[in-house]
Amino acid sequence: MSVVELRGAVALLGRFPALAGIDLSVEAGETVLIQGPNGAGKTTLLRLCAGLLRPTAGEVVVLGHDLTTERRAVRRRVALLGHSTGLYGDLTVAENISFWARAAGLSGADAESRASTAAGLMGLDKRLLSRTVNVLSAGQRRRTSIATLAVRRPELWLLDEPHAGLDQAGRNAVDSLISEAVGAGATVLVSSHELERVRSLSPRVVTVAAGMVVADSSSSASGTERDVGQGGGPGA
Amino acid sequence: MLVRGVGQVRELFTDAGLVATRDLRIEARSRVLLNQVAPFALLVLVLFGFALDADQRTLRTFAPGLFWVTVLLAALLAVQRSASIEHADDAHTGLRLSGMAAASVFLGKAAAVFIQLMVLEVLLTIGIVVLYGSEVDNPVLLVLTAVAAAVGVATTGTLYGALASGLGARDTLLPILLLPVLAPVLIGATRSFDDALGAAAVDGWAWLGLLAVFGLVATVLGALAHGAMIED
Amino acid sequence: MVDTTTSTGSPGSRLLGLTTLVGLAGLILFAFVLTEPDVRLHPTTGEEFGQFDAVRLLYLHVPMAVLTYVAFLTCAVASAGYLLKRGVWWDVTAYASAEVGTVLCGLVLVTGSIWGRPVWNTWWEWGDVRLMTTLVLFLLFSGYLALRRTPAEPQRQARRAAIVALVAVLDIPLINRSVEWWENRTLHQQSTLAELKIEDLTLFTLMLGFVVFGLVFAWLMLHRFRVGWLEHAQAGHEVALAIAERHAEMETLDVDEAIGQTGGGK
Amino acid sequence: MTHLGYLLAGWGITLVVFGLYGWAVVRRGRRMAGSVPEGERRWITSKGEDHGG
Numbered sequence: 001m002s003v004v005e006l007r008g009a010v011a012l013l014g015r016f017p018a019l020a021g022i023d024l025s026v027e028a029g030e031t032v033l034i035q036g037p038n039g040a041g042k043t044t045l046l047r048l049c050a051g052l053l054r055p056t057a058g059e060v061v062v063l064g065h066d067l068t069t070e071r072r073a074v075r076r077r078v079a080l081l082g083h084s085t086g087l088y089g090d091l092t093v094a095e096n097i098s099f100w101a102r103a104a105g106l107s108g109a110d111a112e113s114r115a116s117t118a119a120g121l122m123g124l125d126k127r128l129l130s131r132t133v134n135v136l137s138a139g140q141r142r143r144t145s146i147a148t149l150a151v152r153r154p155e156l157w158l159l160d161e162p163h164a165g166l167d168q169a170g171r172n173a174v175d176s177l178i179s180e181a182v183g184a185g186a187t188v189l190v191s192s193h194e195l196e197r198v199r200s201l202s203p204r205v206v207t208v209a210a211g212m213v214v215a216d217s218s219s220s221a222s223g224t225e226r227d228v229g230q231g232g233g234p235g236a
Numbered sequence: 237m238l239v240r241g242v243g244q245v246r247e248l249f250t251d252a253g254l255v256a257t258r259d260l261r262i263e264a265r266s267r268v269l270l271n272q273v274a275p276f277a278l279l280v281l282v283l284f285g286f287a288l289d290a291d292q293r294t295l296r297t298f299a300p301g302l303f304w305v306t307v308l309l310a311a312l313l314a315v316q317r318s319a320s321i322e323h324a325d326d327a328h329t330g331l332r333l334s335g336m337a338a339a340s341v342f343l344g345k346a347a348a349v350f351i352q353l354m355v356l357e358v359l360l361t362i363g364i365v366v367l368y369g370s371e372v373d374n375p376v377l378l379v380l381t382a383v384a385a386a387v388g389v390a391t392t393g394t395l396y397g398a399l400a401s402g403l404g405a406r407d408t409l410l411p412i413l414l415l416p417v418l419a420p421v422l423i424g425a426t427r428s429f430d431d432a433l434g435a436a437a438v439d440g441w442a443w444l445g446l447l448a449v450f451g452l453v454a455t456v457l458g459a460l461a462h463g464a465m466i467e468d
Numbered sequence: 469m470v471d472t473t474t475s476t477g478s479p480g481s482r483l484l485g486l487t488t489l490v491g492l493a494g495l496i497l498f499a500f501v502l503t504e505p506d507v508r509l510h511p512t513t514g515e516e517f518g519q520f521d522a523v524r525l526l527y528l529h530v531p532m533a534v535l536t537y538v539a540f541l542t543c544a545v546a547s548a549g550y551l552l553k554r555g556v557w558w559d560v561t562a563y564a565s566a567e568v569g570t571v572l573c574g575l576v577l578v579t580g581s582i583w584g585r586p587v588w589n590t591w592w593e594w595g596d597v598r599l600m601t602t603l604v605l606f607l608l609f610s611g612y613l614a615l616r617r618t619p620a621e622p623q624r625q626a627r628r629a630a631i632v633a634l635v636a637v638l639d640i641p642l643i644n645r646s647v648e649w650w651e652n653r654t655l656h657q658q659s660t661l662a663e664l665k666i667e668d669l670t671l672f673t674l675m676l677g678f679v680v681f682g683l684v685f686a687w688l689m690l691h692r693f694r695v696g697w698l699e700h701a702q703a704g705h706e707v708a709l710a711i712a713e714r715h716a717e718m719e720t721l722d723v724d725e726a727i728g729q730t731g732g733g734k
Numbered sequence: 735m736t737h738l739g740y741l742l743a744g745w746g747i748t749l750v751v752f753g754l755y756g757w758a759v760v761r762r763g764r765r766m767a768g769s770v771p772e773g774e775r776r777w778i779t780s781k782g783e784d785h786g787g
Contacts, residue, residue: 014621015706020714050333054623056707076335084326088258090265095258102254103334105247132265148330210718211711395635399628403618412614413632416607417639420646427650442649450642457638461631464551476763496745505736520736525744532748571755575748582744586737684752691759698766705770 001064003028003156003187004049008058011048018044020211021058026189031182033198034191036208042191043083045208046158049189050080063155076104079154081162085145087133093119093144094129100148111151118150121180123173138165143173150177157181157188163197175201248343251336255344259321260351268317269352274359277310281363295368297436300429303364304385304422310356311349311389312411318349319397328402332466342394342462346455350390357382364433373434381432381444385425387451392417395458399465420450476694481687488687491680498673499527525583527673531681533576533602539569539685540605544637547630559626560696562633563616568688570609576602600647601640608636622703 004026011019018041026032034042047053049062051071060067062074087096097119101111119129122143133141142165149157162174171194178188178201192198199205207215263269284302288294295302322328331341361378364370372378393414400410424443431440477485506523507516519526542565550558580599581591593599612632616625 010711012707015703015710017707017711017714020711052329052332072335075333078333080329080333082326082329084329086327086330087325088262088321088327089324090262091258095261099254099258100330100334103251103331103336105335210714212714212718214718392635395631399631400615402624403615403620403628409611409614409618412607413611416604416611417635419604420639420642423646423650446642446646446649453638453642457635461635465627465631475767476760492749500741522737522740524741528745528748571751575751578747579744582740582747586740688752688756688759691756691763695759695763695766698763698770701770702766 001028002026002061003030003063004189005061006048006058007060009048009055009060010057011044011053012056013044018211019048022208022212024206024213024216026187028187029182029185030204031178031188031190031202033195033202033205034189034208035193035195035205036191036214040208041211042208043160044211046080046160046189046191047082049156050078050158051075052080074156076152077154078156078158079149079152080158080160081146081149082160085133085141086148087141087145089134090132092130092132093124093136093140093147096133096144097147097151101151104152106151114151114153115147118147121150121173121177122147123169139167139170142166143170146174146177153184153186154181155186157186157190159188159190159192161192162190163192163194171197248337248340251340252343252347255336255341256347256351259318259345259348262321263348263352269314269355273310273313273317273352274356276313277306277356277360278363280306280309281360281367285367292369296370299364299368299370300426300433300435302368303360303429304425306360307353307357307385307425308389308415308418308422311353311393312414314349314352314356315393315397315414316407316410318345318394319401322398323401328466338463338466339459341466342391342398342459343455345398346391346394346458349394350386353386353390354382357386370433370435372432374432374440377428377440377444378432381425381428381440381447384444384447384451385421385428388421388447388454389418391451391454391458392421395454395461395465398462421447424450476691476698481690484683484687484690488680488683491676491683495527495673495676495680498669498676499524503669503673519587522583522586523670525579527677528681529576529579529583530674531677532572532579533598534678535681535685536569536572536576536602536605539565539572539689540609540633540637543569543609543633547633550626550630551634556697556700559630560693560700562630564689564692564696566609566612566616566629566633568685568692570606570613571688572685573602573606573609577606597644597648600650601644604643605636605640608639609633612636 002025004024006022006024008021008023009019010017010021020041022041022045024045034045036042044053048055048060048067051062051067051074054071055068063077065071065073067074088099091099094115097115098111101115106114124140124143124147128136128140133144136144142162146162157178159174159178162178163171166174175197178190182188188202190198190202195205203217205215205217206213281302284298284306285295288298322331361372361382365372396410396414396417400413403409424446427436427438428440428443428447430436430438431443503524505521506519508518509515510517543562546558546562546565549555550562577599580602584593585591612629615632616629618625620628
């Protein structure tokens with residue numbers, strides 16, 4: 001079953017076509033690395049899959065829902081790690097994680113146990129948990145942010161440069177989070193400039209440029225090289 | 237069907253409680269209302285005193301109007317603060333993805349603003365009693381008016397705060413959008429206070445009815461409109 | 469006919485515009501020349517009283533006031549339609565009627581004030597229900613236009629504007645009620661049309677005013693709607709061009725270099 | 735004629751405002767129309783129903 005199915009999808013930021021007709025199909029349990037130059041549309045692609053944007057043309061089906069009409073239905077089942085952390089600066093790390101756990105519909109003990117698991121996974125120790133987010137470093141915030149997503153155990157992870165700003169331990173934590181999620185049956189889309197690091201996790205590399213898929217390692221024989229201008233093609 | 241409906245309503249209020257607690261906890265930590273908005277409101281009362289020539293009889297006559305103008309000005313700040321909590325670090329995207337109903341978020345945030353406004357109104361009541369020499373004739377009417385008006389201001393304010401945020405020039409846009417809508421609240425609450433403080437002979441209870449209608453309509457509409465606004 | 473392709477005019481709108489201009493000329497003729505001033509004789513003292521020639525302002529004030537409400541109501545209906553159906557047509561109609569309505573509303577306030585000075589002996593009457601409601605309405609829709617003019621993602625803005633318009637119109641009864649109770653006096657009800665010595669010609673002129681300003685309203689709406697539609701079409705056209713541009717961009721882009729293929733990332 | 739000043743002001747302001755506003759709208763339309771390809775100009779494709787605006 002394919003978890004993400006895009007056919008000629010166009011998404012606008014204002015009047016700018018950040019995605020200019022993109023084709024992509026991702027099967028359940030896959031890990032896909034999205035790479036491409038700055039401004040290629042990687043972030044928009046992930047936001048589109050999360051149901052935050054309305055496709056203006058083409059077809060977008062995520063987790064069996066057509067996102068032209070049913071964007072709400074997928075939102076609870078995906079997790080999107082964006083550029084901003086989505087944390088409340090005046091709350092502590094623990095309060096943030098617990099809030100987002102409850103916001104995802106978990107209750108009481110369930111929320112707390114998942115919160116502590118997620119915090120452990122991201123290497124957030126007791127001392128850190130009781131600090132307010134305002135005093136944290138950028139890397140610590142990023143870890144907290146990932147933990148707030150992990151509590152929800154999403155079916156589809158959309159990670160926008162998850163390694164950015166993290167130290168070595170943090171990067172390793174992200175990697176183990178990804179493999180754990182995949183082990184549990186989730187699907188992961190990662191955009192990253194850390195090519196070598198992510199490539200060890202994902203056999204499939206999709207290259208995006210100018211709002212389109214220009215190469216997809218799964219569709220070419222060698223699995224690593226790509227032919228610019230052929231892979232995705234303008235679907236619109 | 238019915239069971240599902242009950243479950244949904246319970247979820248609506250649980251989630252609203254979650255959001256309200258969070259906003260109030262943030263306020264308890266940051267003390268923006270207590271350290272900035274409340275002093276600002278008292279300052280406005282003092283400025284009115286200067287502007288109106290320090291004659292306590294004049295001040296007492298106009299105390300209800302001055303009180304509610306001050307509340308509206310302070311409410312603008314409270315609403316802006318409430319909206320900026322979500323937008324400071326893009327938490328509203330997380331809320332959209334959380335699957336929580338937009339109505340829950342709206343009710344929760346409005347409830348938090350409501351409680352903060354009530355605190356503000358208590359302080360301002362003390363303010364006009366001490367500074368303007370107002371006397372409370374009818375405490376029941378006073379309290380009910382304060383509550384009904386605060387509901388209207390908090391719900392409308394929350395809706396418009398969310399509406400103006402995420403647009404350019406939101407700080408200047410909010411007052412011109414919000415204040416005209418609140419004109420009936422200003423008139424109604426002032427008239428009702430006229431009665432409760434004995435400043436003028438009017439029927440405060442009729443005005444309270446108007447405020448109650450406004451509060452009710454604003455709550456229901458706000459919950460619906462908030463959904464229409466962010467559910468895209 | 470030459471520049472049909474580069475303006476919002478069309479044969480239909482030209483005919484409408486021409487009719488409107490003729491109508492306006494006719495209205496002025498009736499309002500200033502053919503009708504009598506409002507002069508009444510006091511039954512006991514025999515003194516002259518009434519609005520005298522100031523009544524001639526009503527031939528434009530009253531129709532415009534009614535059309536203001538028509539415009540804002542149109543805006544509310546179109547806004548509701550937009551929220552339900554999400555069609556561009558609704559959005560463009562809402563914006564057009566709000567803008568035309570605000571212009572009308574401003575003129576109603578100005579002409580009302582000018583008329584009130586000689587008749588009520590005051591530029592402004594705080595206790596008057598319709599006056600205050602109209603003023604608040606004007607402020608509400610000024611806010612609406614301000615919202616419309618802030619740069620934002622088009623659909624998000626359309627949605628928010630629709631909510632503002634609906635709230636504004638639903639607020640009208642409450643404003644009306646509160647002002648009515650606020651001061652129990654209204655000059656409007658004492659001294660407007662009900663008391664006028666309505667003769668056939670006066671009535672006819674007033675009706676003519678409704679028709680003529682209805683035409684003015686229709687002409688403005690028509691053109692303003694077309695401008696809104698053009699804006700929308702232009703945005704769509706721009707997007708289509710931008711998509712084509714992006715496709716072309718890809719041909720020239722050296723993806724490998726940009727993502728640092730050989731170096732293994734930065 | 736009594737109140738001539740008021741009459742002239744009221745009618746004058748109204749006509750001038752309508753004139754200016756109408757002119758501004760038409761000018762805006764003219765500028766806009768040039769940048770839209772012919773096929774997308776609505777009133778050319780739909781003939782009779784434009785009056786409803």
